[in-house]
Amino acid sequence: MTYNFNPGPAMLPPEVMQQAQSEFCDYNDLGCGIVELSHRSGEFDAVRERAEQNIRELASLADNTAVLFLQGGASLQFAMVPMNLLTSGATADYVDTGPWSSKAIKEAGLIGHVRVIAGGKETGYTAIPDSAAWELDDAAAYLHITSNNTIAGTQYSVWPSIPDAVPLICDMSSDIFSRDIDFNRFGLIYAGAQKNLGPSGVTVVLIRKELADRVPDSVPGILRYTTHIEGKSVYNTPSTFGIYMVAMVTDWMKRQGGLGAIERINDQKKKTLYDLIDADDFYRGTADPGSRSKMNVCFRLADEELEKIFLAESAAAGFMGLKGHRSVGGMRASIYNAMPLDGVVSLADFMREFRRRNG
Amino acid sequence: MTYNFNPGPAMLPPEVMQQAQSEFCDYNDLGCGIVELSHRSGEFDAVRERAEQNIRELASLADNTAVLFLQGGASLQFAMVPMNLLTSGATADYVDTGPWSSKAIKEAGLIGHVRVIAGGKETGYTAIPDSAAWELDDAAAYLHITSNNTIAGTQYSVWPSIPDAVPLICDMSSDIFSRDIDFNRFGLIYAGAQKNLGPSGVTVVLIRKELADRVPDSVPGILRYTTHIEGKSVYNTPSTFGIYMVAMVTDWMKRQGGLGAIERINDQKKKTLYDLIDADDFYRGTADPGSRSKMNVCFRLADEELEKIFLAESAAAGFMGLKGHRSVGGMRASIYNAMPLDGVVSLADFMREFRRRNG
DSSP states (O other): OOEEOOSSSOOOOHHHHHHHHHTSSSGGGSSSOGGGSOTTSHHHHHHHHHHHHHHHHHHTOOTTEEEEEESSHHHHHHHHHHHHHOOTTOEEEEEEOSHHHHHHHHHHHHHSEEEEEEEOGGGTTOSOOOGGGOOOOTTOSOEEEESEETTTTEEOSSOOOOOTTSOEEEEOTTTTTSSOOOGGGOSEEEEETTTTTSSTTOEEEEEEHHHHTTOOTTSOGGGOHHHHHHTTTOSSOOOHHHHHHHHHHHHHHHHHTSHHHHHHHHHHHHHHHHHHHHTSSSEEEOSOGGGBOSSEEEEEESOHHHHHHHHHHHHHTTEEOOBOOTTTOSEEEEOOTTSOHHHHHHHHHHHHHHHHHHO | OOEEOOSSSOOOOHHHHHHHHHTSSOGGGSSSOGGGSOTTSHHHHHHHHHHHHHHHHHHTOOTTEEEEEESSHHHHHHHHHHHHHOOTTOEEEEEEOSHHHHHHHHHHHHHSEEEEEEEOGGGTTOSOOOGGGOOOOTTOSOEEEESEETTTTEEOSSOOOOOTTSOEEEEOTTTTTSSOOOGGGOSEEEEETTTTTSSTTOEEEEEEHHHHTTOOTTSOGGGOHHHHHHTTTOSSOOOHHHHHHHHHHHHHHHHTTSHHHHHHHHHHHHHHHHHHHHTSSSEEEOSOGGGBOSSEEEEEESOHHHHHHHHHHHHHTTEEOOBOOTTTOSEEEEOOTTSOHHHHHHHHHHHHHHHHHHO
């Protein structure tokens, strides 16, 4: 048995993978695959519409929020957000909770005025800063946060309370639809699909429509949210395979019972690993306890040589992708929605046994 | 038997589709699919490298040309080309041979000074304008052309001769690798993959490296060619499925004997349809004979009611996607590389029989 703990692109629900495989060359008895169909065909339109409706339903989205399927990942959103929303003379507030936040800040700084109002760089990004201490700007174009940080394994458990006039913008690439939250408190949410929603190459954007109207005339059409809202995500040819997979993954989420049910399993997965890590000093979690992520559990061993052995033995035992990000080292178990509790329990068993042999 | 004449996303080589299906859930005995692997894994890196080397080999690319796998399709390139290459104060020359050229011109006009030096809008884009008559600007930042025009079914058969100092930039989305040409005469070539190279969601860019250095400091990092040259197309997470499919399709092209062999088959396919269309007045080709595309054969019937019957009967007989673009009507047979000669011969048989019954 192989368990895939890759940080993204990551494992997808096995039943989704199997269905995609079975109909890969012949979708709906059409005699060709979904990837060989026009993005303007009735068959594909039904798939795109299903993906959108599933997302609306799972997130209980308000009608004034558009659901877009774009390309370019979160990295393109780092630029599109300020190009569209940070109009001349305004300032945007950013919170720097990890290297992905930093990249978003760097891109925005090329486009307009940016203020970093809180962060955690000095302390290795091991904690989400307490929003009670943030000095918010009532006149900010928006406040940008990163809900989950894959490299340090931290995640917001409480949303900042901010002035009504300031839209909250969130990069949810690594935890979207992993828990039951109020999606309507955000002005714009974006997420590369490759952790919880599907394969890489498709980006889901949820945007309150009136925000899109801010876009300056100088922004290229393809980089305007208004273009894709009007074009219903087929202004140009989208990743049809990506959208198809999002439709199937969100179908699966509904079959699981929705986000509440998914969150309960994710909570169990997180607890299974952290209970073991916290039991003694053999393993050490790197994220502050109050900021620990349900998606990425980052941990170390006291001895770096033993970490190499852990990684080699865990890989040999069928646990893939446990190596920590190259910038921080150590170990990381990425336990997105598709990772079953069984896989986490098996990993915990392996870790317990490894400790017994090496502790 | 179904034959898929969709204009793109389009049919892919059946043996590529079958191989992708067989290994969809278990790539190289890893216990997971290629879409579930990290874009930084050794396995995926080998795939990306293979796709690049195949492209270098098929196109006999010079070493100073980079091969990039981006996202966003040709539509994002319409913006990226001028953002990177049309520096302040310079002018770019464009040739308007169809709606896709027009979109490229519109985007570039938002970014800098653009001159449309030739076109065919007045005559319904039915011909490629003779480049001998173009008034070229020796100091232009670049000259932009669209090699094949899917909607009118036209294609350049002769490349314009232009001043050495002016880089020739070409949107080859709908005919890349369909014929044996000198790819090194171009400064930059871009192509959405979904006609000849793979599924939608991946864009191939071939760029002479020194051109990339022109980019102004104000351009967001994700939209700079330099970023992706340095990052070897994994600066951010690319469409791993798209790149994998490009690797497999270019493997297939090599097995066909390369671009010369592919072009000979494409010539036969084109001749098979046009010989029939030109045989009498029942069918009428809409592109000027000297500008006819090897990729998209656009034709009409004298009677519009009969066109509806043709489309219904051809669809019922298993010929998919023959409806012309909604902006021009009529019929269009898209015969990209993956369409076998058999499929075109079968369509010609159907057309001959339809003429016999209705002529």
